[in-house]
Amino acid sequence: MFYIILPYITLKNIFTEKIALLKSLTCVIIMLNEHKFDKKDAFMIVMHIDVNSAFLSWTAAYEMQTGIERDILKIPSVIGGNEKNRHGIVLAKSIPAKEYKIQTGMSLMEARRLCPNLFVAPPNYQVYVRASKSLREYLNTFTPDVQVFSIDECFLRFTDLGRSKALSLAHGIRRGVYDNFGYTVNVGVSENKLLAKQAGDLEKPDKCHTIFSEEVEEKLWPLPIENLFMVGRKTKPKLNRLGIYTIGDLARSNYNMISSLFKSHGRLIYNYAWGRDDSTFKRRDAIKSIGNSSTLKFDVTDTETAHAIILSLVEMTAWRLRESEMTCRVVSIRIKDKDFNYILRQKKLLYFTSCTNEIYKNICILFDRYWNKRPVRQLGVSVSDLELANFQQLSIFKDRNILNNEKLDKVVDVIREKYGDTSVIRGVFANNELTPILGGYPEDEYPDMSSTL
Ligand SMILES: [Mg+2]
Known part of the structure; x- marks a missing residue:
């Protein structure tokens, strides 16, 4: 009996100890994971700032500052070149102009046909450059990491901001831009530039949205494939022919097939569909x-x-x-x-x-x-x-x-x-x-x- 019980007790002890050890190891792993999550949470927030109808908004803000009383944002109006020239196209449009189905890139003649009372303001690049520069300087007060992406788009990187605080800061920036400059911006929030940009495009104007990696399936995948960054007019019909109509369709498609058909561009957009982007953060001098x-x-x-x-x-x-x-x-x-x-x-x-x-x-x-x-x-x-x-x-x-x-x-x-x-x-x-x-x-x-x- 003794010989039987002792090994039993010993075995039982060892077994219990092992379970305890496993439990404690699991705890450590969970804690490590939590720590990793906390670290990620605290160390990488990227925001994408996009001025809504930039050329028009900046012109309206400039007119207001110089005492012109009309508000071109509230009437059917566009910014465009000379109507008589071949390159006279719509560069930006107001929301009332949108109701006439006027689109960016359309010729001014076509836009005028859709809306005979259309107000056309000529582009003023000096004003845009000044406005863009002032916006950058303002954004620099939040973080030194500002990457200029185009005249009206920037990425901001925060290395000391938790996810919980990111959205309220994004709203603060959105309101701050309006209070200081009199125009609206969209702010997209995420952990990389691709997802921040996609989040900023979700709903316009004057909105803040997040797409963190765990939200990709819910927020990114239902969107039409052409809404994915880098899927242009040429790639869309090719993907459609493969039965890929949404970003989710691309994410669930066969990687090898996409890679062999579209080469490096295919691999890039496949990864984008999963919200993966490991591009480095470039400052303005890049x-x-x-x-x-x-x-x-x-x-x-x-x-x-x-x-x-x-x-x-x-x-x-x-x-x-x-x-x-x-x-x-x-x-x-x-x-x-x-x-x-x-x-x-x-x-x-x-x-x-x-x-x-x-x-x-x-x-x-x-x-x-x-x-x-x-x-x-x-x-x-x-x-x-x-x-x-x-x-x-x-x-x-x-x-x-x-x-x-x-x-x-x-x-x-x-x-x-x-x-x-x-x-x-x-x-x-x-x-x-x-x-x-x-x-x-x-x-x-x-x-x-x-x-x-
Ligand atoms: Mg814009």
Whole structure:
């Protein structure tokens, strides 16, 4: 009996001890997991800020500040280029204009057909840039980590904020923007940029929403597939043909099939459908290029006109470069002919510059070398390999002339900011119909906007 009981007691003790040990281990694991969750909770909140109908909101706020009594947000109105030009399109629309089925990107002529009383305000890029900058400065008071995504979109990162407090802070920021500037924003809250952006798009205007990873199935999956970031007009029909109509359909589809059909883009959107995004957080100085392009009113067939158009595009590009307090070392030209063939060429300079004349001169050299004399339908210029203006090294290749021109550019910038874009224009534009400063901030000028987060 003794021999039987002892092992039994011993065994029982060992068994009980093991259970106790297992229980305590489980507790430790649960505690570790909770700790991990707490850590995640406290260390990574990303917010996406998006100005509602930015160009229109900023114009309305500007008009109000300058004492103009109408409120263009409350009437059918749009921001758009010159109605007579080929590139006169709707850049932003008011909610009353939306009721007439007016859409962004529609030609102004078409918009006017839908609503004969439509109020069309011309774009004012100087106002937009100032508004965008003031918004960024305001957002910087909440966190130093502000990543500019486009002229009216930013990501904020908080490394010391719990999830529980995130939504109330998001509402605080939304109200703060309205109280300080008089326009509304959407705020999306999550743990990565992709989900924060998707959350910000859930419901507009003037709203805050969250999509944390555990909310993906409930909030992201029921949405139509075209609402997923990076699923564009070309990818949507291809996915539809595979029976994928919602983001959930994509998430539940076969990864290998999506990967083999759509390659890296397929793998990216598949991961996005699951709310996975491991892109790094880039601050403002990570802007890689600044550019400007325009579809021309007429097909250009001579070098002189092409150079004048390049100059008007460079005026805006170089001004934006200086406005961002940057300099560049690479200049590029994009020439699209009337048959939609296009040539893209770039040139590396021996020095960093923000000088309009230098950028213009070098882009003209590229144009003259690579233009194949076919009628030109669209021209684009851009500058890259950017460096903060404050940190650039002095170069022996920069002569006094360039340095003087850089100073002159800054003076002209100040005058234009105060008295309008056309207060100072180049002589070449004085007696012809060409626009002295072309272009602004179409979405595709932000490389980050159309490719990665
Ligand atoms: Mg917006």
